[in-house]
Amino acid sequence: MKKKAVISLRKVWKIYKMGSATVNALRGVTLDVWQGEFVAIIGPSGSGKSTLMNLVGALDKPSRGHIFLDGKDISLMEESDLAQIRGQKIGFIFQQFNLLPALSATGNVGLPMIFQGIPEAKRVERATELLNSVNLGERLNHKPNELSGGQQQRVAIARALANEPEMLLADEPTGNLDSKTGGEIMSMLEDLHTKKGRTIVLVTHDIHLVKHAERVIYLKDGQIEKVVKNHKRGHKHA
Amino acid sequence: MIKDYVYFAFLNFSARKLRTFLTVLGIIIGIAAVVGLISIGEGLQETINEQFRALGGDKLIVTPKGGGFAIGAPSGSADLTKDDLDVVRKSRGMDKAGGMIFKLGQVTYGDERKTPFVSGIPQDETKDIFSDIQTFSIVEGRDLMDGDKYSAVVGILLYEGEYFDKSVKIRDRLTIEGQEFKVVGVLGRIGNPQDDSQILIPLEAAREIFDEPEKLDFIMGQVRPGFTPSDVADSVTRDLRKFRDVDEDEEDFDVQTFEQILETFSDIFSVVQAILIGIAAISLLVGGIGIMNTMYTSVLQRTNEIGLMKSIGARNSDIALLFVIESGFLGLAGGIIGLIIGASMGLLVEFGASQVGLPFNTHLSFTLLVGSLLFSFVTGAVAGVAPAISASKLKPVEALRYE
Numbered sequence: 001m002k003k004k005a006v007i008s009l010r011k012v013w014k015i016y017k018m019g020s021a022t023v024n025a026l027r028g029v030t031l032d033v034w035q036g037e038f039v040a041i042i043g044p045s046g047s048g049k050s051t052l053m054n055l056v057g058a059l060d061k062p063s064r065g066h067i068f069l070d071g072k073d074i075s076l077m078e079e080s081d082l083a084q085i086r087g088q089k090i091g092f093i094f095q096q097f098n099l100l101p102a103l104s105a106t107g108n109v110g111l112p113m114i115f116q117g118i119p120e121a122k123r124v125e126r127a128t129e130l131l132n133s134v135n136l137g138e139r140l141n142h143k144p145n146e147l148s149g150g151q152q153q154r155v156a157i158a159r160a161l162a163n164e165p166e167m168l169l170a171d172e173p174t175g176n177l178d179s180k181t182g183g184e185i186m187s188m189l190e191d192l193h194t195k196k197g198r199t200i201v202l203v204t205h206d207i208h209l210v211k212h213a214e215r216v217i218y219l220k221d222g223q224i225e226k227v228v229k230n231h232k233r234g235h236k237h238a
Numbered sequence: 239m240i241k242d243y244v245y246f247a248f249l250n251f252s253a254r255k256l257r258t259f260l261t262v263l264g265i266i267i268g269i270a271a272v273v274g275l276i277s278i279g280e281g282l283q284e285t286i287n288e289q290f291r292a293l294g295g296d297k298l299i300v301t302p303k304g305g306g307f308a309i310g311a312p313s314g315s316a317d318l319t320k321d322d323l324d325v326v327r328k329s330r331g332m333d334k335a336g337g338m339i340f341k342l343g344q345v346t347y348g349d350e351r352k353t354p355f356v357s358g359i360p361q362d363e364t365k366d367i368f369s370d371i372q373t374f375s376i377v378e379g380r381d382l383m384d385g386d387k388y389s390a391v392v393g394i395l396l397y398e399g400e401y402f403d404k405s406v407k408i409r410d411r412l413t414i415e416g417q418e419f420k421v422v423g424v425l426g427r428i429g430n431p432q433d434d435s436q437i438l439i440p441l442e443a444a445r446e447i448f449d450e451p452e453k454l455d456f457i458m459g460q461v462r463p464g465f466t467p468s469d470v471a472d473s474v475t476r477d478l479r480k481f482r483d484v485d486e487d488e489e490d491f492d493v494q495t496f497e498q499i500l501e502t503f504s505d506i507f508s509v510v511q512a513i514l515i516g517i518a519a520i521s522l523l524v525g526g527i528g529i530m531n532t533m534y535t536s537v538l539q540r541t542n543e544i545g546l547m548k549s550i551g552a553r554n555s556d557i558a559l560l561f562v563i564e565s566g567f568l569g570l571a572g573g574i575i576g577l578i579i580g581a582s583m584g585l586l587v588e589f590g591a592s593q594v595g596l597p598f599n600t601h602l603s604f605t606l607l608v609g610s611l612l613f614s615f616v617t618g619a620v621a622g623v624a625p626a627i628s629a630s631k632l633k634p635v636e637a638l639r640y641e
């Protein structure tokens with residue numbers, strides 16, 4: 001099977017300027033995320049994981065180097081085009097869930113579809129379907145504050161899937177959950193990968209979670225230290 | 239999708255009801271003031287117009303220059319006479335015209351002597367020109383009539399004993415300028431002491447006792463149906479100018495129509511209304527600034543949400559639109575409440591007026607209704623533009639990290 005890159009980073013630098021001090025959060029990272037793979041990025045706090053994920057998710061532009069999404073260099077793209085592309089191709093899952101408190105579960109899952117101009121009936125239908133798939137069929141009209149942490153993160157997963165993205169990006173998705181609930185979320189992500197063939201990028205500092213991934217990228221001081229293939233899992237979906 | 243943004247706006251309002259209410263208070267007051275003032279003002283103006291028309295829309299008045307409704311022309315100005323009346327009568331478009339005299343007269347009743355206003359009213363066919371515009375009625379006895387000579391109708395204060403020590407009754411006798419008159423009627427209350435203490439007598443009797451065979455203080459004419467009062471006033475002015483041999487703009491007389499008097503009144507009214515609306519506009523401006531302030535606060539509080547929306551595909555324009563719609567509806571909400579309060583104010587005034595017997599309807603026009611709502615929405619939306627732009631320019635990563 002010919003591998004297709006969903007996103008490619010070439011010698012990417014991210015430099016933050018804080019007054020006179022500069023922080024090199026990423027220092028020449030080159031990386032491809034292949035279609036259908038489950039890749040984990042692991043590293044100590046401050047190593048640049050979130051910075052990297054923001055770039056992979058087209059939330060930010062590099063200071064130096066190039067990022068190609070569908071062959072197009074995102075540094076050259078307008079912010080509003082970038083937003084459209086994020087909405088269509090990328091599904092984010094955050095540590096803090098980031099659900100809108102005023103909206104029901106259905107409303108939150110439907111939100112990304114609003115920005116793609118999908119009509120309401122279609123949105124509700126799809127949101128219901130997705131919430132059913134994360135076992136929240138009974139909680140469609142609950143507000144985030146009426147849901148447990150694990151349930152909220154499942155709503156967030158459903159939301160990330162709303163526009164059939166090419167890739168799911170999860171930054172510490174279990175960081176705010178206890179280990180049992182965290183385990184449920186992880187196996188849900190694993191299922192999305194093995195059963196649905198979804199591309200998943202997981203960012204974590206928890207070494208126990210990388211066992212779910214096919215490929216583990218070790219990040220240290222803004223550079224890729226090593227890449228390890230997880231052979232135990234690697235062949236499952238191929 | 240605008241419908242969704244409107245829905246989000248209402249979710250946000252209901253999540254912060256008190257703040258929403260306080261924010262729109264300025265708009266509420268401004269719109270309530272505008273709607274209240276205009277609806278009451280328009281109603282009032284309509285009522286006044288109607289009353290004026292009913293009374294004397296087809297009348298015109300000729301007075302010596304500077305005389306107007308005041309008593310006695312200033313010294314040096316020429317008097318009006320019977321001959322002037324004849325000229326007025328013959329002017330184009332004039333139906334009929336009459337003249338009257340009014341003067342301060344020496345009046346003795348019992349052994350008391352006072353100096354009230356005495357008016358000589360014609361009793362011929364021109365009498366009804368005067369009685370049309372005189373809003374008073376006869377409450378006791380009868381009005382003056384053709385054939386009366388030394389008969390008088392007295393103001394209510396005389397009848398009530400408020401003017402002379404002893405009250406003046408029907409069939410009592412008064413001495414005016416040395417001539418004895420019989421009281422035949424009493425006028426209803428007009429409301430000011432000067433009018434309520436006046437005495438009306440036939441014009442012929444007034445000419446005799448004041449020794450004024452020619453002079454008239456006041457000529458009133460009625461315009462023939464189909465003619466415009468102001469056109470007739472122009473031809474009266476022209477004719478009188480020729481007759482009295484004066485140049486244009488140097489006339490020693492005034493010709494006024496009720497239309498003109500009404501216009502003068504309207505002008506004053508519009509000025510007052512403009513000032514009040516100016517004040518209301520200031521409160522709307524303050525209201526707009528209040529909304530702007532709230533929207534800036536809201537952008538700060540919702541920075542994280544904005545970051546989230548951007549990460550899931552919201553463009554800058556989506557975010558800007560979302561906030562402009564929200565602040566527009568904030569303004570509209572204030573406008574609706576203000577409209578209700580303003581309209582109720584109008585109805586309250588209307589009710590109050592009806593309690594004291596004033597015929598008065600507030601007038602809430604469709605333009606005012608739609609205009610005030612549109613205006614409050616636009617005020618809110620405009621106030622929201624700057625905060626909305628600042629929201630739309632937030633960088634997604636930084637907005638997401640914001641706590």
Ligand SMILES: Nc1ncnc2c1ncn2[C@@H]1O[C@H](COP(=O)(O)OP(=O)(O)OP(=O)(O)O)[C@@H](O)[C@H]1O
Pocket residue numbers: 016017018023024025043044045046047048049050051052205
């Ligand atoms: N907006 C910013 N301005 C300045 N410096 C920043 C900014 N964002 C990140 N950094 C710096 O860049 C470096 C990498 O940060 P990043 O958030 O990517 O780390 P991380 O690996 O995600 O850490 P953690 O595991 O604690 O989340 C850190 O030194 C951080 O202080």
Ligand SMILES: [Mg+2]
Pocket residue numbers: 049050051
């Ligand atoms: Mg991080």
